[in-house]
Ligand SMILES: Nc1ncnc2c1ncn2[C@@H]1O[C@H](COP(=O)(O)OP(=O)(O)O)[C@@H](O)[C@H]1O
């Protein structure tokens with residue numbers, strides 16, 4: 109009896125110790141998670157407070173906004189969180205879409221104004237339209253001649269983009285005249301059409317057609333499709349009258365409609381039709397309504413708002429020796445151009461390499477071992493410090509290829525090299541997550557490897573690939589060390605006027621501000637720059653998360 | 664694509680024509696003897712004694728790196744009948760099946776020795792294009808594996824990759840009807856195939872395989888992941904399919920083999936083909952003691 113009792117108590121004691129250990133372990137893990145998050149969170153709060161300077165506002169201003177914005181939106185948000193998960197999802201998707209759309213519109217405006225003028229885009233879209241028409245006609249008459257079609261398309265592309273200039277080629281072909289490129293044709297016309305007039309056929313109509321087509325398929329009704337397309341066109345063209353009135357210009361209005369209103373409208377339509385989580389649509393309304401109401405109230409009551417460093421002026425002006433005038437615009441343009449170079453170079457190369465390694469490369473034998481070696485080293489490359497990539501960029505692009513020091517192209521290529529391994533690895537992971545049974549099904553149907561990759565593997569892997577690459581691009585935007593090494597400009601007053609001209613970039617500019625002695629720079633301009641950069645990063649990561657959630661397998 | 668004999672039935676000709684049973688091999692390959700008697704066919708019910716051999720393996724060995732998965736397998740599979748492969752798991756049934764349409768090419772470590780003839784032509788000859796081969800030999804897998812596309816696009820997939828896009832709607836409808844799925848899905852062809860039940864998905868995979876009108880259909884335990892009702896539907900379907908196609912089915916379910924097959928091959932561990940004969944004979948009076956032990960459940 110006694111011994112049994114003893115046994116039981118000791119076993120119970122053991123269990124208690126073990127349970128205790130488990131709890132301590134759990135607490136330690138939690139603490140480890142929290143330390144990192146809290147540290148970064150505090151830092152960001154601190155920086156944001158410096159950039160926004162909320163305490164420069166009247167207490168009344170805070171009170172008003174607390175009542176109109178904070179209380180209703182938190183209350184509503186908590187309600188959705190607790191009661192209606194679907195509506196919560198709808199709420200943050202709608203909010204995210206709107207935010208991304210507005211940012212995209214801003215980026216597009218900068219793109220058209222600074223980098224790729226409306227006229228160029230117009231010419232390019234006409235060339236693409238001609239290409240499309242050639243494809244359609246050729247497919248109708250010579251359906252199976254695919255090689256011929258490819259050749260024809262290349263020739264058409266060359267002719268539309270470059271034309272056939274007078275000289276050797278024209279003589280060789282025995283042409284008595286020369287064919288101008290589409291771009292040349294437009295440039296030589298006596299009057300250049302207004303920017304927005306060029307925007308209508310080259311962007312508004314295609315987007316309207318795409319939206320209409322999408323709705324037509326979804327609703328299985330031609331009428332719904334036509335109505336959608338019509339609404340997009342009308343909404344855009346309204347900008348001719350309204351754009352200048354609200355201060356964004358005709359083109360700005362059109363771009364906002366196309367990048368924000370159209371996706372948001374389609375999303376709202378789909379939520380209403382599916383009848384799932386409709387309530388969530390109210391969340392953005394609460395936010396916007398609260399902001400407007402707060403603004404009106406504070407204005408009428410005479411409460412002064414804060415005087416932030418991060419304001420419209422900061423976003424639209426160049427840096428300056430006086431902190432109050434300093435802004436981030438030219439380097440923002442520089443960063444966008446860098447990102448263009450990075451995306452155009454690393455996406456095809458990285459995804460191509462990933463496809464090769466996963467789908468084509470042998471996995472056994474001598475070649476297989478070589479491939480494994482390469483894969484291991486791609487992993488190693490992802491861990492090489494970024495300064496080293498800067499050095500590589502300097503040696504390779506500036507010294508060897510004689511590209512201009514500190515130019516957008518060199519910066520983009522150097523940072524591109526840096527994130528290439530990350531893109532390859534994440535794309536490989538996405539491709540690997542496509543189950544083999546899909547590939548077997550495709551091969552078993554007599555599909556070639558290319559058909560399998562194009563029709564089965566890539567569509568399945570694309571959301572994963574996009575998520576990974578967007579995260580990598582976010583990393584690229586914030587990289588500073590390579591930019592220092594290749595000699596990007598410390599601070600610039602005007603945006604670069606081409607990919608080969610010297611430019612600044614947001615992180616480089618931030619680094620420069622951090623070296624000023626004037627405390628107004630350190631405590632005002634610098635935080636404003638940091639918050640701008642971090643905001644861009646957060647939005648990019650948010651986009652990646654939205655894509656991942658939307659296309660997750662099995663949902 | 665080269666116009667070798669593995670492709671000639673796909674281009675231009677009416678796809679139903681090449682399934683005609685007793686037409687001589689169109690390639691006229693001298694290596695194939697049209698009148699080969701399949702060993703011991705005296706009791707085959709469907710044909711009176713002889714059936715044309717479509718597939719024939721001679722001394723087939725398969726290795727994965729150093730592991731031998733098939734050991735000296737020789738057998739002849741008759742046209743328009745159901746041939747079942749049974750045996751304990753790991754004995755090489757799937758391996759044999761995947762050799763026939765060269766799906767093993769996708770596994771780098773797999774190596775094949777010996778002969779495997781389809782309509783008289785060794786499928787491992789250098790001039791055979793595995794893609795063209797798979798267009799004539801369809802396959803259905805153990806777990807239903809429809810593409811995450813619409814029902815229509817699943818069935819049309821083979822037609823599209825094989826460039827047979829004329830009268831596609833008709834062909835899709837015919838395949839779905841043949842797979843006994845049409846009535847259940849005819850109003851929802853745009854719906855995702857992943858929304859179907861497991862049994863429906865497997866019938867969709869069968870429809871997908873027969874849409875391109877192959878000559879042979881390979882099935883690797885097509886019902887093992889399904890419930891009894893779905894299984895019996897698939898079994899009925901296989902019975903129907905044998906009227907138009909040569910069916911080779913792997914199963915670990917002996918009753919199933921006994922129910923649906925005309926011929927049965929028994930593999931035992933080590934990748935050995937122990938006995939190959941009419942199904943009746945195998946189940947009622949097997950020659951080999953080990954086969955008898957396996958069938959009666961003494962081991963396996
Ligand atoms: N991809 C592979 N790589 C290496 N060995 C394999 C592979 N596939 C099958 N095998 C081996 O080959 C043998 C036969 O397998 P399999 O043909 O799948 O058997 P069954 O289908 O009869 O269960 C087994 O020993 C298995 O381990």
Ligand SMILES: [Mg+2]
Nearest residue numbers: 756757758883
């Ligand atoms: Mg198997």
